[in-house]
Amino acid sequence: xxxxxxxxxxxxxxxxxxxxxxxxxxxxxxxxxxxxxxxxxxxxxxxxxxxxxxxxxxxxxxxxxxxxxxxxxxxxxxxxxxxxxxxxxxxxxxxxxxxxxxxxxxxxxxxxxxxxxxxxxxxxxxxxxxxxxxxxxxxxxxxxxxxxxxxxxxxxxxxxxxxxxxxxxxxxxxxxxxxxxxxxxxxxxxxxxxxxxxxxxxxxxxxxxxxxxxxxxxxxxxxxxxxxxxxxxxxxxxxxxxxxxxxxxxxxxxxxxxxxxxxxxxxxxxxxxxxxxxxxxxxxxxxxxxxxxxxxxxxxxxxxxxxxxxxxxxxxxxxxxxxxxxxxxxxxxxxxxxxxxxxxxxxxxxxxxxxxxxxxx
Amino acid sequence: xxxxxxxxxxxxxxxxxxxxxxxxxxxxxxxxxxxxxxxxxxxxxxxxxxxxxxxxxxxxxxxxxxxxxxxxxxxxxxxxxxxxxxxxxxxxxxxxxxxxxxxxxxxxxxxxxxxxxxxxxxxxxxxxxxxxxxxxxxxxxxxxxxxxxxxxxxxxxxxxxxxxxxxxxxxxxxxxxxxxxxxxxxxxxxxxxxxxxxxxxxxxxxxxxxxxxxxxxxxxxxxxxxxxxxxxxxxxxxxxxxxxxxxxxxxxxxxxxxxxxxxxxxxxxxxxxxxxxxxxxxxxxxxxxxxxxxxxxxxxxxxxxxxxxxxxxxxxxxxxxxxxxxxxxxxxxxxxxxxxxxxxxxxxxxxxxxxxxxxxx
Ligand SMILES: NC(=O)c1ccc[n+]([C@@H]2O[C@H](COP(=O)([O-])OP(=O)(O)OC[C@H]3O[C@@H](n4cnc5c(N)ncnc54)[C@H](O)[C@@H]3O)[C@@H](O)[C@H]2O)c1
Ligand SMILES: NC(=O)c1ccc[n+]([C@@H]2O[C@H](COP(=O)([O-])OP(=O)(O)OC[C@H]3O[C@@H](n4cnc5c(N)ncnc54)[C@H](O)[C@@H]3O)[C@@H](O)[C@H]2O)c1
Ligand SMILES: [Zn+2]
Ligand SMILES: [Zn+2]
Numbered sequence: 001x002x003x004x005x006x007x008x009x010x011x012x013x014x015x016x017x018x019x020x021x022x023x024x025x026x027x028x029x030x031x032x033x034x035x036x037x038x039x040x041x042x043x044x045x046x047x048x049x050x051x052x053x054x055x056x057x058x059x060x061x062x063x064x065x066x067x068x069x070x071x072x073x074x075x076x077x078x079x080x081x082x083x084x085x086x087x088x089x090x091x092x093x094x095x096x097x098x099x100x101x102x103x104x105x106x107x108x109x110x111x112x113x114x115x116x117x118x119x120x121x122x123x124x125x126x127x128x129x130x131x132x133x134x135x136x137x138x139x140x141x142x143x144x145x146x147x148x149x150x151x152x153x154x155x156x157x158x159x160x161x162x163x164x165x166x167x168x169x170x171x172x173x174x175x176x177x178x179x180x181x182x183x184x185x186x187x188x189x190x191x192x193x194x195x196x197x198x199x200x201x202x203x204x205x206x207x208x209x210x211x212x213x214x215x216x217x218x219x220x221x222x223x224x225x226x227x228x229x230x231x232x233x234x235x236x237x238x239x240x241x242x243x244x245x246x247x248x249x250x251x252x253x254x255x256x257x258x259x260x261x262x263x264x265x266x267x268x269x270x271x272x273x274x275x276x277x278x279x280x281x282x283x284x285x286x287x288x289x290x291x292x293x294x295x296x297x298x299x300x301x302x303x304x305x306x307x308x309x310x311x312x313x314x315x316x317x318x319x320x321x322x323x324x325x326x327x328x329x330x331x332x333x334x335x336x337x338x339x340x341x342x343x344x345x346x347x348x349x350x351x352x353x354x355x356x357x358x359x360x361x
Numbered sequence: 362x363x364x365x366x367x368x369x370x371x372x373x374x375x376x377x378x379x380x381x382x383x384x385x386x387x388x389x390x391x392x393x394x395x396x397x398x399x400x401x402x403x404x405x406x407x408x409x410x411x412x413x414x415x416x417x418x419x420x421x422x423x424x425x426x427x428x429x430x431x432x433x434x435x436x437x438x439x440x441x442x443x444x445x446x447x448x449x450x451x452x453x454x455x456x457x458x459x460x461x462x463x464x465x466x467x468x469x470x471x472x473x474x475x476x477x478x479x480x481x482x483x484x485x486x487x488x489x490x491x492x493x494x495x496x497x498x499x500x501x502x503x504x505x506x507x508x509x510x511x512x513x514x515x516x517x518x519x520x521x522x523x524x525x526x527x528x529x530x531x532x533x534x535x536x537x538x539x540x541x542x543x544x545x546x547x548x549x550x551x552x553x554x555x556x557x558x559x560x561x562x563x564x565x566x567x568x569x570x571x572x573x574x575x576x577x578x579x580x581x582x583x584x585x586x587x588x589x590x591x592x593x594x595x596x597x598x599x600x601x602x603x604x605x606x607x608x609x610x611x612x613x614x615x616x617x618x619x620x621x622x623x624x625x626x627x628x629x630x631x632x633x634x635x636x637x638x639x640x641x642x643x644x645x646x647x648x649x650x651x652x653x654x655x656x657x658x659x660x661x662x663x664x665x666x667x668x669x670x671x672x673x674x675x676x677x678x679x680x681x682x683x684x685x686x687x688x689x690x691x692x693x694x695x696x697x698x699x700x701x702x703x704x705x706x707x708x709x710x711x712x713x714x715x716x717x718x719x720x721x722x
Contacts, residue, residue: 078439078443082439082508085508085514085515086508086509086510089508089510089511089514090510116517117478117515117516117517118514118515119514119515119516120503120504120505120516120517120518121517121518142481143481144481147443147446147447147450148447149447149450149451150450153446153450153479153480154446154478154479154480155478155480155481156477156478156481156482156517157481157482
């Protein structure tokens with residue numbers, strides 16, 4: 001088992017990464033006999049993994065309840081949140097209870113916000129079951145639900161007491177979701193760590209076919225990188241913004257297609273390529289480096305072209321509405337070289353359109 | 362103008378107390394020209410005080426919106442909270458906005474939770490307009506909404522950047538609400554500060570008739586006492602529990618009558634007398650001290666008898682459900698003497714019934 005310690009101002013907590021962790025009572029430390037627990041999940045995930053978690057917690061003599069919210073981003077709402085509160089109250093959970101999120105980013109974000117809010121805060125454990133959740137959403141303490149007028153508009157910064165990453169849960173995850181998660185993995189290499197990027201070039205095929213030891217190392221490295229950034233910049237003003245590499249373009253794609261047609265990671269893959277091309281036009285990264293990024297994404301079975309029919313000049317209106325755009329100036333995360341990102345302000349709209357045009361078929 | 366500084370772990374904020382503060386742009390520091398503001402209030406309070414606040418903020422060249430939630434504890438809900446979020450999003454408020462609560466404890470608790478949650482936290486200013494809110498709910502950082510299955514079950518600990526107490530707002534408050542606020546005022550004297558209790562004995566008539574300089578001193582002292590306790594015990598495990606003096610009995614009364622028939626402060630008044638009588642039976646406070654408390658409450662126009670038809674043995678079932686009761690043991694805040702409280706465990710049910718019986722007509 002691998003462990004990444006996340007250092008907060010006043011305490012730290014462990015991320016445990018390994019195989020079959022959900023079968024072992026030790027994984028659930030500091031839970032102990034007599035503790036009350038509410039597992040939050042959805043029917044898709046519960047079918048595969050809920051019984052395992054409930055069995056292990058029963059062996060530990062915890063008193064376990066669960067609540068299932070409907071599957072899908074469209075249910076990341078105040079209504080789903082309230083379903084969790086109602087279940088907690090009906091079963092008489094008090095301030096000593098622990099909420100466990102068993103699922104992807106949607107379940108994690110809602111359950112985390114429920115934990116932040118129930119009786120003004122109860123203990124929270126994350127069990128992320130998608131690759132995206134394991135390398136991204138379960139680290140950093142951001143929790144939220146959506147509002148009809150905006151994604152992730154309602155939430156809290158709230159940290160878990162532990163994160164349990166059982167890589168076997170990925171065996172039941174659709175391949176397309178694995179690839180979407182790999183987009184965020186490749187992002188870490190591209191913005192922070194050329195060695196890791198090269199490691200990914202060497203091992204991407206093994207990751208796609210879910211080789212355990214490769215997955216474990218890969219997830220460990222991503223959690224280290226994200227938790228380092230988050231520790232330095234908890235409230236997302238400076239360095240944490242680099243994590244948005246590819247996301248301004250990606251959000252434009254997601255908004256253009258209607259959310260849910262492409263997976264987030266798929267849009268981010270193309271967005272990273274467009275941002276890389278823009279970096280090159282800006283005089284930074286070489287053409288060869290852009291090509292290396294493109295090849296790696298393709299090998300991870302990710303799209304490398306703008307969606308059918310989406311033209312270069314159709315990105316800008318969405319980008320200007322994006323919250324990462326400060327004032328009226330366009331603001332982008334660009335690459336100095338592979339493994340090193342920076343924030344560029346004052347990029348001309350012409351260059352942006354030109355960069356995108358390379359990836360329009 | 363009087364000021365009480367509330368010291369938090371990583372910052373401090375001021376409570377300003379005085380007359381006509383809402384007319385002065387200085388009161389709204391650190392707001393400045395160009396800042397966006399969302400005032401949360403209800404129609405009852407808005408009628409009297411919203412225009413004043415909006416005028417002053419316009420002079421300061423803030424960009425001001427407001428949202429009114431329906432008046433009443435029954436609207437302290439996730440729905441009212443969502444109305445605030447919808448208005449913020451419709452008017453394009455971003456993470457730099459400031460939410461101002463203009464109202465009593467209901468408005469303050471909901472608006473504070475909205476500020477804690479909107480985009481994971483925006484700035485928050487309290488303008489409490491009931492005496493209860495000025496001496497109690499606006500200090501300490503507790504925010505919440507109710508769930509149909511429990512009061513204040515959903516919320517956050519979230520501190521304002523300033524509290525503005527304009528005692529002139531009390532001129533429009535119904536007299537019965539003033540008295541209810543005085544119950545909490547008297548509570549501070551009884552549990553923490555015999556000098557203050559004696560000052561109240563000397564000045565209660567002036568307070569009832571809203572003499573400004575007396576009110577200002579009284580509110581200052583209460584804010585000092587509450588913020589001292591809160592600073593020592595932010596998460597409510599130890600000393601902060603003393604603030605619940607009279608509340609276990611009071612909650613039983615409120616639950617028996619159905620919430621909203623007696624005001625909270627009225628139930629707490631009778632609850633404090635019953636707790637004082639129990640203290641005497643327990644060998645602590647003298648009979649004469651109980652009588653002093655009774656007289657002071659009566660002079661503040663508060664009830665001093667259990668509600669019509671509520672018998673001594675009808676309290677216990679409610680008390681056992683109350684969250685201040687740990688495990689199966691009854692736990693009470695009692696008085697060693699006037700001005701000095703402690704937590705008593707292991708009080709016999711017989712004594713509790715006997716104490717209450719003194720106040721059943
Ligand atoms: N909090 C953060 O810092 C952060 C960061 C990035 C993304 N997010 C959020 O994460 C969400 C996206 O997360 P996601 O990509 O994990 O999507 P998701 O949670 O919707 O999961 C994707 C799909 O896979 C299913 N699934 C999950 N685990 C499974 C398993 N082991 N086996 C079979 N099926 C499984 C889910 O039921 C769902 O249908 C978004 O709401 C996004 O806003 C949050
Ligand atoms: N957060 C805390 O620490 C804390 C502490 C104690 C109580 N509370 C909460 O506070 C709430 C009770 O607060 P409250 O007693 O202020 O009740 P409230 O907010 O309901 O106000 C009482 C009534 O007075 C009206 N009103 C308020 N200001 C007025 C003014 N200046 N002029 C005319 N009318 C005015 C209101 O519209 C309402 O009808 C409860 O929900 C309770 O849970 C919170
Ligand atoms: Zn992403
Ligand atoms: Zn009270």
